[in-house]
Amino acid sequence: FTTHTPVPAGHDAFPESMIRQYMGHYPDRLGITWEQFINLGKTNPNDPNEKFSMSFLACNLSQEVNGVSWLHGEVSKDILGGMWPGYFKDELHIGYVTNGVHFFTWCAANLQRLYAKYFPEGFSLPDYSIPAWQKVHEIPDSELWAERLVLKNKLIAHVKKRVSDPAHFRFDSPVQLIRIHESLKPDVLTIGFARRFATYKRAHLLFTNLDRLDAIVNNPERPVQFLFAGKAHPNDKPGQDLIKRIVEVAAMPRFAGKVIFLQNYDMELARRMVQGVDIWLNTPTRPLEASGTSGEKAVMNGTMHFSVLDGWWVEGYHEGGGWKLPMERTFEDQNFQNELDAELIYTTIENDIVPKYYNRSTDNVPHEWVEAIKVCLADIAPNFTTNRMLTDYQERFYGKLYERNTHMRADDFRMAREIAAWKRKVSNxxxxxxxxxxxxxxxxxxxxxxxxxxxxxxxxxxxxxxxxxxxxxxxxxxxxxxxxxxxxxxxxxxxxxxxxxxxxxxxxxxxxxxxxxxxxxxxxxxxxxxxxxxxxxxxxxxx
The missing domain is CATH 2.60.40 (Immunoglobulin-like)
Incomplete structure (x- = not known):
């Protein structure tokens, strides 16, 4: 059983009366009592007030359980640990396999060709070689930077085309549309934020201090532009309110063309954004980001990640190849924590990210920035592909499950019958x-x-x-x-x-x-x- 989220809404639980209404016939089909059946979804057997948890059911019917990142595995021990009250968190069998993303789907074609030129063994199946990605340091800065600019220009052109299409963009006035076309430029540091708009992802964090944001985006010598995209669940009113707030800020005169919310978020726009922006921003509430694969898609394109140390970024962060907010909370009050994190974001952008991006040599190549891209590609990106993920599943879970299944089925399920008989004896x-x-x-x-x-x-x-x-x-x-x-x-x-x-x-x-x-x-x-x-x-x- 792979659990995918620590968010309570992701762990369905239903009243026993509802389970009986729809599944009352299942115990007879399985040859067990109703009590045995309903207790599979509870931590307190025979408690009529406890809801039937689908996650507890999955754990009880699975030999192995894993989270989708190291930190999520640890958090899952807290969430699910009540099922085994005789054991402590650090004794539980809950493991983890950190999610990965498909290289050939999400890595831009021009970068695939560039990588293949310098280290084809880095992603050629079945001889997939993570160490080979260190050869990215052999790519000339100017060549890598040129390919990154190709992607950024494609993104800017796509955004301008999209905002000009009434089917994809609604604006308050033609002035807003003109401002976007005039202000959106490929030579400006571009930060992207695109994902499902759930409240714990804190999409509003950047708008905590509008005056400070104003100073960042309207810096006359070193401006910054922000691209936002995403959707909220139809029943998630707070998530929809986050989008509404971003749209309102984007329409303000001082942010028009500098903060843009792109509507009708889809796979094509997601691909363009993870490939074309300079920084991928992620601001979840600790520790509610189980994994966060959008950032993994970004780093394999040389788009550097700036995130809370949560989900995959706890394992992925490498100094010099991206930026982080601390994993530990400073304040129990979430509003205080939000304010602190917002200030840290502003400060990091102003004092670290912006200078590194705009520091150019005579050839107009930001060599310090390109070196950071190379660190991102060599030390982070190859560790978060589906190839590595599937290898981990095979080695940690599938292999031993297959071997045990073979033993259990042998001699007309002899081992299974022996275990069942022993459990009955001990239970009695x-x-x-x-x-x-x-x-x-x-x-x-x-x-x-x-x-x-x-x-x-x-x-x-x-x-x-x-x-x-x-x-x-x-x-x-x-x-x-x-x-x-x-x-x-x-x-x-x-x-x-x-x-x-x-x-x-x-x-x-x-x-x-x-x-x-x-x-x-x-x-x-x-x-x-x-x-x-x-x-x-x-x-x-x-x-």
Missing amino acids: AWDKVRIVSAQRIDMGKEAILIGHSYNVEVVVDIDGLKADDIGVEMIMADQIDDGNNVKVVAKRELKLERQEGSLAFYRIASTPDTTGSFDIAIRVFPKNAKLPHRMDFALVKWA
């Missing part, structure tokens, strides 16, 4: 399992010292089960101040020493190797080598 006996005692058996109250070995013994009443059905482990975590934020630093499994009737004795000789203040607990869990991971059968008892 689990309430009787209890931890009788857990103690250090060879020391008094003296301090625990590094390098000294201490014996810990745990006695478990396993009435109805075999000793090898039970695992016992000692968990050490940084001292816990917040029960929702536990950092496990060590796990050590105890070995079965002997059995006396229904009592099983487990022991470990533990030698501390880290100083500090820690919390230690004993966890008892069902143990079976045939399970893919603990979350597959997450029964737990603690001491």
